[in-house]
Amino acid sequence: MKQFNGKVLFLDRSDINTDEIIPARYLTEISKEALKPFLLEDLELAGFNPSKDILPSNVVISRANFGCGSSREHAPWAFEVNDINLVVAESFARIFKQNMFNCGMMAVELQSAILDDLFTTFMGKETLLETDLKKNVFVFKSGEICKEIPFSISGFDRALVEADGWVGYADKHY
Amino acid sequence: MGKTIAEKIFDSHGVDNPFGDIHVIRLDAVFCHEITTPVAINDLVSRGMDRVFDPSKIKAVIDHVTPAKDSKTAMQGKILREWAIRQGIVDFFDIGKNGVCHAIFPEKGFVRPGYTIIMGDSHTCTHGAFGAFAAGVGTTDLEVGILKGVCAFHYPHSIKVVIDGELPQGVFAKDVILAVIGKLGVNGATNKVIEFTGHVVDQMSMEARMTLCNMAIEAGGTCGICAPDMTTVDYLWAFIASDYPSKEAALSDYRRFTADSDAHYDQVIHVDASTLSPMVTFGYKPDQVKPVSDMEGEKVDQVYIGSCTNGRLEDLRIAAKILKGKTISPNIRAIVSPATPEIFSKALDEGIIKIFMDAGFCVTNPTCGACLGMSNGVLADGEVCASTTNRNFNGRMGKGGMVHLMSPATAAETALAGVIKNSFLFTEAGGAK
Numbered sequence: 001m002k003q004f005n006g007k008v009l010f011l012d013r014s015d016i017n018t019d020e021i022i023p024a025r026y027l028t029e030i031s032k033e034a035l036k037p038f039l040l041e042d043l044e045l046a047g048f049n050p051s052k053d054i055l056p057s058n059v060v061i062s063r064a065n066f067g068c069g070s071s072r073e074h075a076p077w078a079f080e081v082n083d084i085n086l087v088v089a090e091s092f093a094r095i096f097k098q099n100m101f102n103c104g105m106m107a108v109e110l111q112s113a114i115l116d117d118l119f120t121t122f123m124g125k126e127t128l129l130e131t132d133l134k135k136n137v138f139v140f141k142s143g144e145i146c147k148e149i150p151f152s153i154s155g156f157d158r159a160l161v162e163a164d165g166w167v168g169y170a171d172k173h174y
Numbered sequence: 175m176g177k178t179i180a181e182k183i184f185d186s187h188g189v190d191n192p193f194g195d196i197h198v199i200r201l202d203a204v205f206c207h208e209i210t211t212p213v214a215i216n217d218l219v220s221r222g223m224d225r226v227f228d229p230s231k232i233k234a235v236i237d238h239v240t241p242a243k244d245s246k247t248a249m250q251g252k253i254l255r256e257w258a259i260r261q262g263i264v265d266f267f268d269i270g271k272n273g274v275c276h277a278i279f280p281e282k283g284f285v286r287p288g289y290t291i292i293m294g295d296s297h298t299c300t301h302g303a304f305g306a307f308a309a310g311v312g313t314t315d316l317e318v319g320i321l322k323g324v325c326a327f328h329y330p331h332s333i334k335v336v337i338d339g340e341l342p343q344g345v346f347a348k349d350v351i352l353a354v355i356g357k358l359g360v361n362g363a364t365n366k367v368i369e370f371t372g373h374v375v376d377q378m379s380m381e382a383r384m385t386l387c388n389m390a391i392e393a394g395g396t397c398g399i400c401a402p403d404m405t406t407v408d409y410l411w412a413f414i415a416s417d418y419p420s421k422e423a424a425l426s427d428y429r430r431f432t433a434d435s436d437a438h439y440d441q442v443i444h445v446d447a448s449t450l451s452p453m454v455t456f457g458y459k460p461d462q463v464k465p466v467s468d469m470e471g472e473k474v475d476q477v478y479i480g481s482c483t484n485g486r487l488e489d490l491r492i493a494a495k496i497l498k499g500k501t502i503s504p505n506i507r508a509i510v511s512p513a514t515p516e517i518f519s520k521a522l523d524e525g526i527i528k529i530f531m532d533a534g535f536c537v538t539n540p541t542c543g544a545c546l547g548m549s550n551g552v553l554a555d556g557e558v559c560a561s562t563t564n565r566n567f568n569g570r571m572g573k574g575g576m577v578h579l580m581s582p583a584t585a586a587e588t589a590l591a592g593v594i595k596n597s598f599l600f601t602e603a604g605g606a607k
């Protein structure tokens with residue numbers, strides 16, 4: 001099973017699409033590892049500098065409709081090879097979300113009011129997140145500040161995380 | 175309570191229902207192309223599971239970058255080609271026979287009403303035009319589809335889009351779907367099937383219905399879907415004639431996959447086609463649409479006519495009607511990519527290719543080409559493209575480029591004018607000439 005803890009990268013924008021996460025010009029790569037330097041290269045976000053801001057992060061927090069656009073699983077892979085296995089957002093495009101869990105990664109939805117609070121409290125500060133998959137709780141920490149945020153994922157998504165993805169699950173069951 | 179088309183298809187394809195709302199369904203076809211499939215193939219090989227569930231149900235094509243432009247794209251083609259041969263996949267379309275996936279697979283008769291189809295490509299929703307459930311998936315879903323012939327989905331919720339009235343002259347399926355996406359927003363249909371119905375859809379050709387369904391994903395939709403009717407049967411007849419005694423018999427069989435009158439929809443949207451005018455996108459999101467008349471005069475550097483949205487014969491005919499005997503603006507470059515060899519060949523026979531060439535277009539082989547900024551017409555930083563494709567994301571056709579989505583008619587007229595312009599087929603005042 002993958003790790004869902006670590007440093008948080010805040011991407012304060014809705015509709016971040018898969019072309020921004022990994023541009024089509026890199027789709028000629030046939031290994032996941034090769035995508036590593038290009039994550040979020042075309043992201044339209046004021047002040048964001050992919051070469052400085054991504055490493056070392058392990059969790060992305062964003063807004064609505066994250067991962068819209070193409071079906072390319074290169075988007076989750078580009079996160080995965082950068083040690084980012086968890087994206088938390090208000091909502092996701094269907095294919096992106098399914099691709100995340102299919103890879104044994106997590107795409108977790110939180111309500112916009114909760115996200116607003118997280119952005120206000122933590123953005124711009126060095127923030128760490130710990131995921132407790134047994135209790136379904138995220139623990140956000142920055143200096144003295146600490147917030148526990150409950151979350152939920154479906155039984156199927158949990159089974160995929162535990163099986164380290166859909167290939168493992170499907171091979172066992174079908 | 176009655177059922178939607180998608181619900182009926184799911185109910186006839188159930189394999190497992192492991193977690194409440196999750197339905198694992200049996201697949202009638204798995205489509206593959208050279209961008210998203212090679213990683214799945216390599217993964218299957220590395221897991222020691224280099225098999226396919228049924229070679230006759232897998233269809234594969236090299237379409238995104240063809241002919242290969244460099245060593246990497248050549249390797250993607252090579253992996254797909256060798257796999258197709260190794261696995262006995264007969265329906266594999268290589269260079270010389272290849273075309274854009276969502277155009278060539280329907281043309282070959284691989285899509286039927288009631289089918290379940292996945293492909294590692296978001297515009298797989300196109301095939302819903304035949305009354306099929308067809309969804310774009312990622313590489314892992316594709317991999318499991320190839321291996322096991324199944325895929326997991328949430329039970330489908332549907333949005334009904336009723337398009338009534340009459341389309342004014344010069345207004346096409348592309349303008350309708352842009353208007354619908356403008357209404358729904360880029361995630362208005364997320365996790366939902368968009369069922370297109372109404373008088374205008376009934377009148378539409380299969381090509382136009384494919385244009386409509388093609389862009390369901392731009393509103394977040396899992397699939398666009400149209401009920402099968404006599405137009406569907408006519409299109410498929412060459413492939414199904416031996417299965418049915420008559421077209422009527424085929425239609426009555428396919429009627430299993432029409433929605434019940436008391437089916438439940440999460441949302442119903444009415445569009446009065448008579449009020450529509452040609453549409454164009456203006457930003458980096460496909461729901462940023464406005465009437466072409468509000469954008470007229472805006473400068474473009476390149477015009478692109480092609481893709482799985484609007485690279486079919488009907489589209490080329492409309493553009494040729496506008497281009498005939500004229501030449502494109504000297505300030506512009508223009509590219510047309512017929513979507514399949516059959517379309518190319520028919521366009522040659524009809525003199526359409528000559529019209530494009532005489533007008534000053536570059537005619538490419540069938541390929542996705544410029545649509546995704548990987549070959550055949552990539553934009554330079556700061557350039558603007560008037561395009562009949564489906565996606566205007568930042569960087570889509572080249573880093574720093576801007577894409578304005580529009581119909582082939584608007585694109586052709588824009589090529590002549592050098593600036594965005596409504597086609598002569600459409601006039602504002604009376605709606606139509």
Ligand code: SF4
Nearest residue numbers: 297481482542545546
């Ligand atoms: S034509 Fe464009 S949108 Fe269609 S399959 Fe090819 S790349 Fe994708």
